[in-house]
Amino acid sequence: MAKTIIRFGVIGCGLMGKEFASAAARWCHLTEVDFAPSIVAVCDANPAATAWFQEHVPSVEEACTDYKELLANPRVDAIYCAVPHNLHAQIYVDIIKAGKHLLGEKPFGIDQEANERIQQAIADNPNVIVRCSSEFPFFPGAQQLVAWVEAHKFGQIIEVEAGFWHSSDLDPSKPINWKRRIATNGEYGCMGDLGMHVLHLPMRFGWKPQTVRALLSNIVPNRPDGQGNRVPCETWDNAILACDVRTESQQFPMVLSMKRIAPGHANTWFIRITGTEFSAEFTTKNPKQVAYLPYTPGGVQAWHVADAPYKSAYSTITGGIFEFGFSDSILQMWAAFCDELVHHPSPTQPFYCVTPEEAGSSHMIFTAALASNRTGQTMAIDWRN
Ligand SMILES: NC(=O)c1ccc[n+]([C@@H]2O[C@H](COP(=O)([O-])OP(=O)(O)OC[C@H]3O[C@@H](n4cnc5c(N)ncnc54)[C@H](O)[C@@H]3O)[C@@H](O)[C@H]2O)c1
Numbered sequence: 132m133a134k135t136i137i138r139f140g141v142i143g144c145g146l147m148g149k150e151f152a153s154a155a156a157r158w159c160h161l162t163e164v165d166f167a168p169s170i171v172a173v174c175d176a177n178p179a180a181t182a183w184f185q186e187h188v189p190s191v192e193e194a195c196t197d198y199k200e201l202l203a204n205p206r207v208d209a210i211y212c213a214v215p216h217n218l219h220a221q222i223y224v225d226i227i228k229a230g231k232h233l234l235g236e237k238p239f240g241i242d243q244e245a246n247e248r249i250q251q252a253i254a255d256n257p258n259v260i261v262r263c264s265s266e267f268p269f270f271p272g273a274q275q276l277v278a279w280v281e282a283h284k285f286g287q288i289i290e291v292e293a294g295f296w297h298s299s300d301l302d303p304s305k306p307i308n309w310k311r312r313i314a315t316n317g318e319y320g321c322m323g324d325l326g327m328h329v330l331h332l333p334m335r336f337g338w339k340p341q342t343v344r345a346l347l348s349n350i351v352p353n354r355p356d357g358q359g360n361r362v363p364c365e366t367w368d369n370a371i372l373a374c375d376v377r378t379e380s381q382q383f384p385m386v387l388s389m390k391r392i393a394p395g396h397a398n399t400w401f402i403r404i405t406g407t408e409f410s411a412e413f414t415t416k417n418p419k420q421v422a423y424l425p426y427t428p429g430g431v432q433a434w435h436v437a438d439a440p441y442k443s444a445y446s447t448i449t450g451g452i453f454e455f456g457f458s459d460s461i462l463q464m465w466a467a468f469c470d471e472l473v474h475h476p477s478p479t480q481p482f483y484c485v486t487p488e489e490a491g492s493s494h495m496i497f498t499a500a501l502a503s504n505r506t507g508q509t510m511a512i513d514w515r516n
Contacts, residue, residue, distance in 0.1 A: 237327035285406025296393035320367030340374030345500035
């Protein structure tokens with residue numbers, strides 16, 4: 132199939148920049164897309180990071196340490212920007228003003244004020260397509276839950292629980308890095324790191340909390356700095372947010388949790404929805420399974436656990452009996468973003484990446500959560516603003 136090539140620049144060539152390079156390198160995995168990314172320019176403050184791209188990505192024509200050089204390159208159509216949170220606002224705004232489409236990383240600004248600057252740039256440049264990264268909903272089991280929510284299978288929703296948990300921070304000898312300092316990661320701490328992943332589906336379903344009560348924990352307050360000292364580890368390790376959701380027809384509690392210290396969990400993203408007629412759960416702990424419980428009054432209450440076939444938003448060469456993993460979800464997310472760039476406003480399938488509005492909603496919730504933890508009060512969120 133003839134493909135429209137989208138010429139990408141990557142700003143921030145660390146962990147996530149390389150994940151994009153890997154996804155772009157196996158684009159042939161996707162069977163029915165008429166578009167493909169080509170990474171032509173890369174930028175990182177650390178030249179060793181761009182050297183990896185020059186070694187592994189043959190399409191790279193330009194490498195630089197100043198992102199403004201990359202933005203001046205007329206051969207670049209779109210940018211993936213994966214840099215520390217304190218740089219999001221400045222660099223995202225400059226990308227948007229340069230007229231380049233953007234897939235930005237969460238939390239989409241280090242705090243609400245930074246997010247508002249990004250939102251303003253988007254409003255001022257309506258022809259630029261901007262989305263935020265979040266890959267887990269592309270797991271087949273999560274896609275199945277999306278279909279069930281859209282089919283209104285749950286009846287009256289009883290409650291929702293969603294979370295993202297890992298545990299590498301349980302080790303107090305793990306050295307400090309930018310993700311554990313307020314100046315670079317932000318006051319949100321684990322919420323800024325993990326929270327957009329947790330909120331992607333609730334926001335997509337329109338489940339906006341009217342109030343939030345937050346409990347935030349700093350479990351390991353200092354860490355080695357690699358030079359023989361222990362320095363403050365300032366950011367919140369774990370967050371539990373109890374939310375009161377009201378939609379036009381429903382009201383239910385929703386518990387959101389983001390944990391860097393959840394013993395036994397490597398990278399567990401989950402969502403569980405219980406309802407009067409149907410309940411369902413998907414967790415990346417059991418990535419190829421989805422659990423569901425249909426109920427009719429007086430009937431048996433039995434959980435069914437079924438293998439979710441390798442079937443996501445975009446079809447691939449992998450057969451339905453095989454397993455889906457993290458890098459597959461990244462590939463699917465990239466397909467969704469490129470699909471929007473080429474087919475906007477009518478992409479070839481309906482599940483799109485996180486929108487700036489959805490990312491903005493996450494800032495409303497995290498900002499209220501910080502205030503709740505500070506005051507010990509339940510905070511109301513005014514969605515009219
Ligand atoms: N979607 C996901 O699953 C996921 C996972 C991890 C991180 N992230 C997000 O991705 C972003 C980056 O995280 P990461 O884990 O890749 O971090 P990282 O530390 O591995 O990479 C960040 C890179 O940015 C570079 N950088 C710093 N300042 C720069 C500047 N002024 N100009 C250009 N490059 C600069 C650094 O040298 C580094 O190579 C963050 O927003 C983070 O929240 C997303």
